[in-house]
Amino acid sequence: VQVLQAALALAALAVMLYTGLLLQSLSAVPLWATPWLPVLFTLSSLSCGSALVLAAAQLTGAASAFATVLGRLAVVDAVVIVLEAAALAVFAGTALAGVGGDFVVGRTAEALAASAEALVAGEAAWLFWGGLVLAGLAVPFALDVILARLRRPRPAIALVAAACVLAGGLAMRYCVVEAGMHPLLAMAS
Template structure:
């Protein structure tokens, strides 16, 4: 469970950071600067200062993404067994998926914290250019964390289910959808959802497109799993077959089909189509869609991790 929570929280938190960084870059410059007293050598001195409306959008959303990533770090430390092993990942010179992911995770957290303090108005006097640079840097770093949550499992090639080519794409698209849902959910819990209705209408459209792409990636993932399960009668093929059967028809099949495919993909897509066609933009539907996406993102990771089976275990189970 700690690694499942780490994959979910890390993906959702980094996805939200990516969404917020992109949104921040589209905020007009004149809305977030103030003229300070005195003059610099090259013109009037200005500083970054977000008005209350923007603070109500970015500050809580960044705070939630930071909480999600912090909890993810704690889950990773719990999975490693000792907290000092997490620090060893940052000081170890060994190049690995885990080490790269740990560095990217730490950088994403630091940049998100800096931007959260800037948008909340806690840190004053920073330039608007500094904030823009931090947002530009956060975009690729958050994307690396999103990709890493899929590559982490795929790098464990001994488990055939996790070595499928489409798994990172599924995780990245799920992380992006969960990030949009997290930002939209936080905004609609407060006043920012109504204040930035045009922005969230575009976000709903983007998330609907991401859900469609995620569904297609999941379909390709299942087809690839079925193909691997039908390979030669080796221990690897038996493990692939056992994992595939466990995923689609095993003990957690109900969670996979109802919790993920139904509640996590089909239902939020339906709700978002209604949101796009309804000019009233009911707040309850937006919150329901966000909750369904986040639930589906967790269930998907739970089912895939639980269904993974090692060839030796599969061979022993098959007799």
């Protein structure tokens, strides 16, 4: 059973890393050519997985039997959210500063700057700041702290936190992909 658990943990890690590594390997998109992208995707996946466990426990009634474990999981999720926020800040900050992969020069640097600008101040910036930062990171962090301090299950709080984490994970993926592709398509035309 322990060997199977270790194998499944490695498989889960591979799945969490896969999308970030795949996007990072596409050297034609400067925004994605950073080691922070796989870190960001992995931390987001960990948080989304924790949120699903917390929500499933509430919906199945298992939360009352596992209140202590779920409280600890809320603490872990809060820590992962802090790490995800830090990775997001470094990812966006380095992109805004023009720091990317080994090839960021000339028109590629222009595309990186345009992508970073699109991410934090473009047409979909409301989704980045409202959907990812506020609803996907800040609100679930606060709710996880509340859940960790409670001694008994609070289904409404846990379900709202889970919904926010999942919406934030979707917003992060959409924003990163859209911000990376849009400037390149605009420069190509």
